[in-house]
Amino acid sequence: MKTEQDIIFHLENYTAYIKINRPPHNFFDRNLISQIADILEEMDQENKCRSIILSSEGKNFCAGADFTKSNFTNGENIYEDLYIQAVRLFRTKKPIIASIQGAAIGGGLGVALAADFRIACKESKFSANFGKLGFHQGFGTTITLPRVIGMQKAKLMLLTSKRINGEEAYNIGLADYLVEQSQLLNKAKIISSEINSSGPLGIKAIRNTLNHDLADKIEEAVKIEAREQNILRKTSDFKEGIDASINRREPLFKGD
Numbered sequence: 001m002k003t004e005q006d007i008i009f010h011l012e013n014y015t016a017y018i019k020i021n022r023p024p025h026n027f028f029d030r031n032l033i034s035q036i037a038d039i040l041e042e043m044d045q046e047n048k049c050r051s052i053i054l055s056s057e058g059k060n061f062c063a064g065a066d067f068t069k070s071n072f073t074n075g076e077n078i079y080e081d082l083y084i085q086a087v088r089l090f091r092t093k094k095p096i097i098a099s100i101q102g103a104a105i106g107g108g109l110g111v112a113l114a115a116d117f118r119i120a121c122k123e124s125k126f127s128a129n130f131g132k133l134g135f136h137q138g139f140g141t142t143i144t145l146p147r148v149i150g151m152q153k154a155k156l157m158l159l160t161s162k163r164i165n166g167e168e169a170y171n172i173g174l175a176d177y178l179v180e181q182s183q184l185l186n187k188a189k190i191i192s193s194e195i196n197s198s199g200p201l202g203i204k205a206i207r208n209t210l211n212h213d214l215a216d217k218i219e220e221a222v223k224i225e226a227r228e229q230n231i232l233r234k235t236s237d238f239k240e241g242i243d244a245s246i247n248r249r250e251p252l253f254k255g256d
Contacts, residue, residue: 007035008057014050014196015189016043016094023058027066028107030082037088044093050196050203053188054115055099061124062108067133067242083222086139089114090215093204095195099184100124100166100175110139113148116207119187120175124166128154132161133245134237134253136228140218147214149173 008019018039020026036054043049056062098115103125112118112126120126128145130137137145137158146154149172156162170178179187195203232238237253244251 006032007039009039011043011046011049013193014048015192016046016049016052018052018054020054020056020062023056025060025063025066025103026056026058026108027063028111029065029069030085033082033085033089033111037085037092040089040092040094040096047200049094050200051192052094052096053099053185053192054096055185055188056101058102060102060108061098061100061104062111063103064106064108064110068246080223080226083138083140083226086110086114087215087219087222090140090211090218093208095203095207097188097191099188100126101181101184103127105129105163106133107139110137110141110144113139113141113144117176117191118169118174119177119179119184119191120166120169121179121181121184122166123181124169124175125163126157126165126169126174127161127163128157129161129163131159132241132251134235134239134241134251135232136225138222138225138229140221140225142221142225143214143217 006021008017008021010017016039018036020032020036022032040052043052095117096115097117097119098112100112100118100120102123104112105125105127106129109126109128128137128141141158145157149157153172157164164172164174166175166178169175177187236256240253241251
């Protein structure tokens with residue numbers, strides 16, 4: 001077992017287990033995404049790994065970026081730098097199963113969408129809440145969310161910032177399985193075992209064909225997402241959206 005401050009990792013029975021260890025909310029930043037990408041790339045070269053289970057410690061799967069940190073609101077290059085790391089996730093070669101025990105919000109939804117499969121429970125919550133922040137989606141969500149649930153449902157989530165539970169996520173195809181929270185890891189292991197029992201070269205080829213140019217599309221998308229985010233984070237509406245989120249109140253946007 002390999003344990004870092006932010007990541008708990010081990011490899012067992014052809015399955016790599018990556019657990020985000022920033023409870024309770026597991027906010028991400030460049031360093032965290034880079035660590036995950038490092039492990040995924042390492043597992044691409046590891047014959048004893050055939051699939052990956054991505055989970056997290058604490059109440060929420062990933063609540064996105066921590067907007068109380070000044071670098072997320074004022075930094076000149078933070079988004080471009082972060083998204084370079086995000087694209088690395090999509091260029092890796094082995095199937096990823098995400099276990100979603102709580103909220104996957106904003107960029108945290110983007111992290112969940114980097115996986116091939118998502119397992120949810122009734123306690124799971126999903127939201128593309130960028131609009132409520134006076135902001136623009138990131139982490140390649142422009143591509144990944146419509147790819148998984150269809151354009152109309154993706155528009156609904158993005159333009160309303162609505163939060164959906166695990167059952168609704170399962171009904172619209174955002175989650176592939178809905179189980180009791182206590183059974184999340186067990187279900188992930190079952191799927192992983194099924195993948196692992198197939199020929200690893202065949203699985204790699206199938207996944208590569210299915211994903212095709214996905215990473216290239218995401219790389220282009222994040223450049224646009226970062227540009228829009230850099231424009232919007234200079235606005236009064238963005239400051240209002242962040243303040244409202246931090247103070248758990250409804251934002252009062254003025255359109256400037």
